[in-house]
Amino acid sequence: MHIQFSCIGGFANLDLNFQIDTNELPQEKNEELKNLMKTADLSNPHLSKIVGAKSQGADAFSYQLDIVNEKKKQSFSFTDTTAPEEVRPLLDYLRNLAIEIKMAE
């Protein structure tokens, strides 16, 4: 599975992004990511309706998540204010992974 992720904006106006083949991740991280994706229920058609939803307030991060596997490609757009509760732990994980990758470059 191929993942492309970006987290942009926020109070600090960060620009974090990475793309990765999940098989390249250490097994423990790969498992954790799979579990978080399962919890996020990304196959729920409700999530695709959030794309383009107007974010309330100010300083929220904007997230873009593209997932490609052998069967299909899925694209999601969220902000801190529009992301459903079940997706937020996944976004936390991916954002922290993005920081880790960027700092290791």
Added chain:
Amino acid sequence: MHKKDCSKMKCQCFIVPNYILENLAQNEVEAARISIAKSRQVRRRRIMKEYDINGVVALTDAGSERKGESARHVYDCKGGTKLRQNEARKEGDRSSGDSVVNHAYDYSGVVRDYFKDVLHRNSIDNEGLDLILNVHYGDKFTNAYWDGDEMVFGDGDGVIFSNFANSLDVIGHELTHGVTQFTSGLEYEGQSGALNEHLSDVFGVTIKQFHLKQSAQEADWLIGADIMGPTLKGQALRSMKAPGTAFDNKLMGKDMQPDHMKNFYRGEQDNHGVHINSGIPNKAFYLVSMEIGTDKAALIWFNAMQNLFATANFNQFVQIVLKAAQKLVDSGEVTDTAIRTIEDAFKAVGLPE
């Protein structure tokens, strides 16, 4: 009828979209009417959230005409992402054992009291709306935001960023987004969005100077210096004195803020540069403050803030600030030299175009 998606989480049905109302709100009577309408909307939304969070209908009358007491409520998310889960300290409570909870409580009190005592504004909505602050949000969450109803603060990762609630200018910044929402409702996009960010930086830094009893000359004019972790110590997120010089590091790259219209950012990133182009009016505010004092500059900006409209651009902002300054000159609250000072400061950053 304009109707947004009415999910359980965010039910908002408006006969006329907010931004149109805000553009119409260019006289004081209409502005006041709209502010009250917005206040009711937020109070209703808070009740809806309460329902969502606790699974019970909130029995408070937050949606009524009654004015609030701008009471503080600090909630501990305990690393989760649900808001208003565990109330850790409310108005009048003794100190908590958690220093982050105490900072959020104390600093939001400083900001609330500044708006009330110095600028005579009763909380975010001028109707005494309670202040809701959620701390310890998420897992190493490197952000703070205003969600349209309440404030959210992450702990940072402890390496690059420390806790976002431990900073007075960050709390002042976020709370001011609420005030902007209830006054001009500046759209969070392009130049109006950069003005929205600018006003939050202005009052974040002004309230910090007021609290520390610093003059414009003594202050560092930095935003976010207190939340930089050990790796980025000595840097900040923005410099109002010298936009574009606050940081240069591996994670964030180099500070992109311009200090003049000739370097205006025209890209799509960051809602077309809301945190980037705010550097231009930020520099103008700094220059004015150095001449007439931050307190007088903030008074002028606060009066201008209430006459802005949702889609105001930089040129319109300059005119509105000058008009606000002239009113204060006429009433004897600022000296007449302020007008020339403001014109010169905006000219120094290339405004008006």
